[in-house]
Amino acid sequence: MNALGSLLLAATDAGGFWLPPQASEQAADVDWLFWFIFYLCTFFFVLIIAVAGYFSWVYRRQTPDQAPLPSPEHNTPLEVFWSVVPLVLVIYIFYVGFTGFMHLSTSPAGSYTIDVVAQKWSWSFRYQDGTVPLDGKLHVPPGEPIRLVMSSQDVLHSLFVPAFRVKQDIVPGRYTTLWFTPKPPPGTEPVEYLLTCTEYCGTGHSAMMTQVVVHPTRASFEAWLGAQVPEPTIETGERIYRQLCASCHNIDGPVGQGPNWRELAQLLQAGGARTMTDGSSVVVDEEYIRESIMEPQARIAAGFQPVMPTFKGQLKEPHIGGLIAYIRTLAQ
Ligand code: HEC
Ligand SMILES: [Cu+2]
Structure with a gap:
């Protein structure tokens, strides 16, 4: 495509000046309607400005004492024409938009399902096997429909992948879904x-972003998924803490829903005991x-509500090893 074409259409796989790449099977249809409306508006904008300019020049007052011309009579064929043409265009836009919306609302049967939690x-x-990627990115296989089942821990959020042209609100207290079919990356490397x-959604909203990683093949996606059992390192523990625990456990400062971890770390280091709600006392090890x-x-x-969810099935042994390693670093 030549330079003018890519500037005007900018709707290519590689992306252009105006829009990001079309990285999903659905993107081209969305863009098509976008550009249709855009060029339609441009056409009528130019037409109306040109005609208005032309008339104001041709019918300008030529002498200071010239009287206004009589207004033209009403013209039924003309009025029917300028009502029916926009009506047809608007019905067409509605039709394409509505069928596209219905298509994007219903994921195909057998889509690969991934749960998303926004907070x-x-x-x-x-x-589906309980893996939570520790790089915090959404990894997907190419060329098959992916369905996201989304929920929020707190307030209204909305998930948007510009390159896929999909976007859906995530509403507290209910599930919403979103689907797309990522195009296979051009090379042999995953693309983000x-x-x-x-x-x-609050002061941290602008930082609430990550990447979708489209793997080049299903096999490379499976290999990534299989390798998700990480090393039990301090970094693993810290990342899990930030993703899954920090909403209830602070390290210092005000006590959240769960005990502070500085105190927990000090108990662990000192071999101290913690009192339970039933009055028993347990050595923190x-x-x-x-x-x-x-x-x-x-x-x-003691002093806390039984609100902590179990992480059985979600966290594997190396995750727990990493968490304990991380908690130990907090004892100072
Ligand atoms: C929904 C809030 C919530 C989340 C999320 C949560 N916890 Fe808790 N946690 C609690 C509460 C409340 C307690 C105290 C009551 C109890 O013992 O169950 C607690 C207690 C604990 C204790 C015992 C602490 C002590 O000082 O006695 C540990 C260890 C712990 N949580 C680890 C974790 C880890 C690791 C995660 C993340 C993978 C996590 N929690 C996520 C609420 C939460
Ligand atoms: Cu948000």
Whole structure:
């Protein structure tokens, strides 16, 4: 496509000056309607300005005492023409928009489903085997419909992937879904596209973004998924903390829904004991932490509500090892 073409249409796989690349099967249809409306408006804008300019020149007052010309009579054929033409155009736009909307609202049967949880101010993704990617990115296989089942931990958010041309609100207290078919990347490397929150959700809103990683093949996606059991490192623990635990556990400062982790770390280091709601006391060691994560309802620390969800199935042994390693660093 020549330079003018790409400037005007800008609707290519590679993206252009005006729009990001069309990285999903659905993108081209969305763009088509966008450009149709855009050029239609441009056409009528130029037409109206040109005619208005022409008339104001041709019918300008030529001498200071010239009287206004009589207004023309009403013209039925002309009025029918300028009512019916826009009506047909608007019906056509509605038809294309509505069928496109219905198509994007209903995911095909057998779509690959991924759960998405939005919270102030991060995204977390959970795969059907319970894997939560620790890089915080949404990894997807190419060429097949992907269905996101989305929920919010707190306020209204909205998931937007500009390169896929899909966007959907995430409303507290209900599930919403979104689907798309990522195009296979041109090369053999995974390609990343921006995924961002597009509903103002508080002071951290502008930082609530991550990437969609489209793998070149289904096999490379499967290999990535299989390798998600990480090393039990401090960084692993810290990342899990930020993604899954920080909403309830602060490190310092005001006590959230759960105990502060500085205090927990100091108890762990000193071999101190924690009093439970039933009055018993438990030595805080690695096994207590492990149990608190896998079976939080087994023993409830005094002064707290039994609100912590179990992470059984979601966190594997290396995750817990990483969390404990991270908690140990907080003892100072
Ligand atoms: C919905 C809020 C919530 C989330 C999210 C949460 N916790 Fe908790 N957690 C609690 C509450 C409340 C308690 C205290 C009651 C209890 O013992 O179950 C607690 C207790 C604990 C304890 C025992 C602490 C102590 O000082 O006795 C550990 C360890 C723990 N959580 C680890 C985690 C980890 C690890 C995560 C993230 C993977 C996590 N929690 C996520 C609410 C939460
Ligand atoms: Cu948000």
